[in-house]
Amino acid sequence: MPPLTNSSAAATQVDRTGRGMAFGVGAYFLWGIVPAYWPLLQPAGSVEILAHRIAWSLVVMAVITAALGRWAGIRGLSARGWAMVAMASVLIAVNWGVYIHAVNTAHVVEAALGYFINPLVSVLLGVVVLRERLRVPQYAALGIAVPAVVVLAIDYGRLPWISLVLACSFGVYGLLKKTVPLDATASLTAESLVLAPIAVGYLVWLGPTGTFLSHGWGHAVWLASAGLVTAVPLLLFGAGARLVPLVTxxxxxxxxxxxxxxxxxxxxxxxxxxxxxxGFALVWLALAVFTADTIRLRRRPRESNAQASRVLRSEHPNSTLSAPADLPER
Structure with a gap:
């Protein structure tokens, strides 16, 4: 097979980036419109909905994991790995349960705030847990976010606990996921395996007082679809993350x-x-500072790669290479 020319390599990269962006937008779009879904599962309560989400997620993720051949990694997980999975399972169950409760009790905006501040909470966790050092713009972003939370607490007349629980549970969850040697698909399957016995036990305990069998087949289908609602965005995210840089x-x-x-x-x-x-404007300002710093930091390696590529072409004008092997352009 002949080597790719610069133009064909560039076209291939553009195609990969386009598909990756489409997958990523699809994932976050579905996560963004999920507040329209959870009210459809009423009159089931938040805990019953959470239990169905866990149980049906296991069914869907088990099929997907088998189709992708990822069960070997789960079977080979060490005792420490399973301990990390168990802790992550508790955190994601808390996150899911609080979010469902927030949406079904008309606190969607407060829930959205939790995911706005989540990147800032992750930075704070990096400092506290991993002993990472903050850059000046990160200090500035956190310095803006703290008074934002104070303003919102005064406005609500209480701490925005839904936002804080969502942000902190998902932040610590992400930290734990770094210690689990599984990809996102297999990891969620393992977490579902840990949680499913509790979820199914709760649904059995509910018995006839639950809504799955007492409100018609349509309601039962809606509850069962929670597995797909969980799995589809995750798969789109995984596909996108393989095709575009993580900063994107x-x-x-x-x-x-x-x-x-x-x-x-x-x-x-x-x-x-x-x-x-x-209060939200302060949060968005903090995110703007944080995001600008992240983009600036990620541009440095790319600028170095581009400079190396220009040097290479000047020294080897007839070469079809665009950059040294250890400095790939993305």
Missing amino acids: MGMLQYLAPVLQFAWGVFVVHEPMPASRWF
């Missing part, structure tokens, strides 16, 4: 809370007094 996926992550916020404000018309708008 990081920028796309804001699409989900933006859509959730818009749903809460413009569709279900949750109250947004001026003080609450001010």
